[in-house]
Amino acid sequence: MNNIQYISERLWAGNLGNAFVVLSFVSALLSCLAYYLSSKNSSFIKLARIGFNIHGFAVIGIIGTMFFMLLNHYFEYQYVWQHSNTSMDMKYILSCFWEGQEGSFLLWTFWNVFLGMILKRQLKNGEWEIPVMTIFALVQVFLASMLLGVYLFDYKVGSNPFLLMKEHSEFMDLPFVQMGKYESTARGLNPLLMNYWMTIHPPTLFLGFASTLVPFAFAIGALWNKKYNDWQKIALPWTYFCILILGIGILMGGAWAYEALSFGGFWAWDPVENSSLVPWLVMVGAGHTMIINKNKGGSLFTTHFLAICSFLLVLYSTFLTRSGVLGNASVHAFTDLGMTGQLVLYVLTFIFITVALLINDKLFKVSYVVVSLLLLFFGLLYGYKTILLIVWLASSAIITVISYYLYFPKEKDEEALYSREFWMFLGSLVFLLSGLIITYFTSIPVINKLFNTEFAPPKVHVYNVWMIPFAIIIMILIAASQFLKYKKTDPKKFFKRVAYTFVLALFFGLACSIPLYFLTNTEAKGVDTWDLISYSLLFVTGLFAVFANGDYFLMVLKGKVSKSGASIAHIGFAMVLIGALISTSKKVTLPKNIVDKKLTALGKDFDDRESILLTQGDTLPMGPYLVLYKGKKRIGIDVYYTVEYFKLNKENKPEFDFALEPHIQDNPRMGQAAEPDTKHYLSRDIYTHIAAADLNVDTSAKKKNGFGEAKNYVGHVGDTIFSSNALVIIDSLRSNLSKEQYEKNDSALEVTAVLRCVNTKNQSYMAYPKFIIQHNVVIPKEDVQNDLGLKFVFWKINPDDGTIEITMAEKLANNKDFIVMKAFVFPYINVLWLGCLIMAFGTGIAIIERIRKFKVQS
Amino acid sequence: MKKLHIVGIIVIAVAIGVIFVSLKNTSTYADFTEAISNPDKEYHVVGKLDKDQPQIYDPKINADQFMFTLIDNKGVHKQVVLHKSKPQDFEKSEQIVLIGKIEGNEFHANDILMKCPSKYNDNKAQIK
The missing domain is CATH 2.60.98 (Tick-borne Encephalitis virus Glycoprotein; domain 1)
Structure with missing residues (x-):
């Protein structure tokens, strides 16, 4: 690296940016340590808070510097050069900022800071401030390290967004970089991102990702403090917030795909989509077990497990989509910034912290920590990484189960079969299981890498086949469980209550789905009768969910909107699934x-x-x-x-x-x-x-009947020439005279090339261009194949190697525009979008209601 | 806790079931040689476009048929019939994944994934 400053290079911006990067890392580290220490000595708390504030300032500083560089076209910086140029519309400048990985990490960091600041105020001096903020700061340490771009023992830590072009290993040797021609070469924004959805989808999605950290931080804090029952009521509005924002973010991605991409749909089970869906599914599960816990107690382990899992799955999906491990499994091409190891370490660290905190016994805990560290060093020094990783993950899983039995508080009574909590709990498990299955399908490239297998990622149809049964179960649970009371319900009353809407749904559902799926053609490929039955079932159960929740909303809650967040959100969710089902399964390909x-x-x-x-x-x-x-x-x-x-x-x-x-x-x-x-x-x-x-x-310049430029071809008999619409095979050569006759006589030699033109329909057309020599003068006679619009001129024979030369020209009308x-x-795709809005509205009401209740309580 | 134990067992059973069923039915990455030896099975073949061979696309005859030659990772050349329209920027692709099976002398692909240099960096984008 050289330190020469060229004229017009604005090094101050990079220096400033790097100062902020370092500051954000150091202050996060400081804040994390201080928060941790303040759990033992409360005098550290001031330092911790100041550290977090400085960290927030530094993050905003990084973002501000980057925007300044983007807006003022500092193309000597790689990030600006790669993601923007002068010809693009400046309204997409936001998209430029988060197109690259560093930018999207920053977006994530920013939202974490934002949420951290709010939590810090909300929890100030309460018992949850220290544990929650320690976790927040720790996550920020990791995220800030993603931007460092420094080398630690030959190992690159992070990818720096303030790298100059001449410092970037990929570009530093290129001629235009050495000549400093940055502006004219700037790469610019991916055309597909120039869409208004792309200015709101990523920030929403990343706010959703960031908000998974709140329940996670509480759950970890609870394991740390051994206070398993107190955090749910504070975290519940946050959990709903996460469900709302992440859900909107995912669906915005679908809307963008539908509007700006050309795969013909809004959902393709792509790894990127899956990896944002799975944390949402798990968070929905967590939200429901938290309600059980709040209303009735219990479901403690599951609540902690789901809240922790959701965040870990966000980390895991970051690893999946950012490390390049997906390779050719995805239509998305992922660039590997060389951070795979770091991302893996990030995921493993948080699994490690979770498991270590689960263990109550000191000796057990210390031995787990020591063994884990030994395995890590052994792996780094001697290899066998795959085996060690699997051994470690398996033993961590076993330890989790053991510590659950040994240390975790458990409910004494079994849940009643006719109780709301039992079926709600079941629903949460169904969400978790479906999320795990999607994760497993998405992780097939990782499995290939670990075990050297060659499995291809599953197709869309496979996902649909597996997920529809889960959707059906969820729809039934959503419909019926609201009519169950906590603890105990009279089954007779329950069935009587639910029967109305069920019969109604069955009637309407069958009346619609039988003509839809059994009396008319469904064109989707590879669909068999089982699929059609599952579609009908989903349709019926989806209607059941809509009707039953409508019934609950109107009859039980008397149409009181402020109490009906759950019912409204459930109706919305059922509509999303119904809309997705109909619009996808009954999609019609018009040209067919x-x-x-x-x-x-x-x-x-x-x-x-x-x-x-x-x-x-x-x-x-x-x-x-x-x-x-x-x-x-x-x-x-x-x-x-x-x-x-x-x-x-x-x-x-x-x-x-x-x-x-x-x-x-x-x-x-x-x-x-x-x-x-x-x-x-x-x-x-x-x-x-x-x-x-x-x-x-x-x-306008094209003449309809003219021919395009002729191209010359050299070949033997049997060779093939390719035109835009046919294969032209040199079938044979026919001559009117033998060589001797030609040499003796003075008559003309006429050689005819027999050309067989085969079009893509496999129909043959013949053409016969002639090569004529008279008195040593070549007079070629062209032939035009009118059906194909091809003109051939046979103009040369090379006696030395027996090749002939033919020119071919194509009619311009062949290329009629x-x-x-x-x-x-x-x-009915609007059912899907309307469902999204209703779901968002319902979840929003639930958040407000939970905040209100929480304020009344405290 | 008995009911929940049953539920737990069902959950684990479904999870294991999914792993086995899906691994049994899933298509695998392969080269042409393997695809030829097993003509009924669907494979994902990874390779590069053979730029010396012709690419035939005549939408007037069939807008959903495109023929070209692919060199797989072992260097085997094979004529490919893709039952789709010619993808945009096809020539610029640096890697191609075809999903399909061998029929006769050709590899018939229903789907194609391409990786283009620099075009679709790290962020969401799609080519089919």
Whole structure:
């Protein structure tokens, strides 16, 4: 590294940023230690609080410096260079900030600071301040270390966002870096992130991730203080807050995928999606066991377990998505910043702390700590990391079970079968189990790495098959358990109460789902009868959940909104699942209905089409519509393709219905990205995107009947030439004279190349260009294959090696402007979005209600 | 606690069941040689685009068929028929994962995942 400062380099910004980075790490460490010590000596508490405040200041300082650099185009810095450029719209500057890993870690750190500050005030001088804030500060130590970018014994700790281009190992040797040409080369933002969802989705999601830390910190604090019963009422509003924000964040991601990405849907069971869903599922479980605990006591171990798991799963998913371990398992390409080891260590440390705190016996605890550290050093020094890791994880799991039996307070009475707590507890377990199964599926690349296996990640269908039964169980539990009372309920009354809504749901559910799934075609691939039955069951039980909670809301709670957070949220959740079920399972691929009969005859593969080719000016039927590709226009780097939709009116004449403009972003540095355009109706969406198209807008110069540039090909008989629409095989050469005859006589030699052109339909067309020599003058005679629009000129024979030379030109009309478009109908997808809003509303009410109750109590 | 014990046993049983069932049915990463020896099974084949061989995509005939040649990680070349439209920026891909099986002399893929250099860094993005 050299310390020369070049002209126009603004090193002060990096220096300032780095000062903040170091300050944030040191102050977090200081605060963590001071909080820990203040549990023994209360005089440290002041130092701890100041340390945390300084840490917060430093984090805001880092963020401020980075925004300053981004806004003022300090391209000599790698982060600015990589994630922004001068040609982009500055309204996406926020997306630039969190596009990179360092930025998203910062976002996470920032939210932790934000929540930590609020908690610090809320808990001030209370018994929970010290344990909770120690954990908070410890997590901040780890997060702050992610930005350090220093080397510790050859091992890189963190990735620094204030690295200069000339310091970055990947770029330092590149010529433009050595010449200091930063601005013109700046990479810019990924085109897919230039979307308004991308300015609100990441901060929401990361606030959700950050808020999993609150229940975690309380649970760990409870293990530490051995006060297992006191924290739930303080943590409950926070837990609901986490469920709300994380849930909204996940669904915003779905909305973004639906609007800006072209995979045709809102959910694809992608590792990134899964790893944010799983902590949410587990947190929902934790939220419910906490209510049990508050209302009736008990479920202590499960509450602690779920609250801790949710945060550990956030860490684990950070490891999954940030370490590059997913490799080719995901359509997302993850860059490895060389922090895999650090991330693993991070996850393991918090598992270690949890298990160590669970053990009450001093000797047992010390031996666990010593053995763990020994295993760690042995692993680092001698290898066998996989075996050691598995041994350690397994023994930690066993110790957890043992300490549960030895040390943990347990309920004496068994829960009654007809009690709310029993079924609510069961529901929490179902959430945990489904989360673990998703984690397992998502972790298959990790399993491959650990055990050298070659399992491919499961497909979307596998996830659906496994998750639908869980969803069905959850729907039933959501519907029925509210009608059960805590401790004990009269089963007769219960069944009578629930029966109404169940019969109603069964009636409506079957009336809708039988025609939906058994009387009409469902086109999704690989769906069998069992799937259809499970869809119907989910539909019926989903309706049951909606009806039963509506009943509870209106009849039991008398429509009192402030008390009905749970019922409203449950209705919303059931609607999300129903909307997802219908819109996905009954998704219609519009181009499917226009299959050419001749093509279907060729084989089963041909009727699988999902794209339609639209030539400019031609009108084609597509599903219930007639579609017309009008033309294209270019706005900046986006090329918009106007497609008009017509419907047949009563006189059977096409009538203009609507127009859609899917576009392709032609990003000069990032390549092309198709972005869909969707027509929204109340009952359905018509979703289209361009699969292939010419981006060149200027077509006026092309003459319709002219030929493009001829290309020369050299080959033998039997060789193949490739045109854009056919394989051209040099079948044989025919000559009118033998060589001797030609040499003796003065007559013309005529050699005909027999060209067999096979198009992609496997139809053959012949072309016969001729090579004629008369009086030593070559007069080639071209041949035009009109069906394919190909012109051949056979102009040279090389007697030395027996090759011939042919030029081929393609008709420009072959390239008449066309687009390949995909179009789907998503029925009732608005049920899903409406469900999201209702769920968010219900959860919000529950938070307010819990805060109110908590204030009344204290 | 008896009921909860039963519940616990069911939970563990389901978890173990999922592991076994899914591992049995899941497709695996493989090279062409393995896919050829087991033509009925679906595989994930990882490889690179053979840039010397032609890529045939004629949407006029079938917008959902694209043919190219892939070199797998062992260096075996194979003609691939992808039953999808040609992905954007296909030529720029540095690694391709195909999901499909061998039929006759060709590898028929239903799905493709591509990794493009620098385009889709670390953040969420999708190509199918």
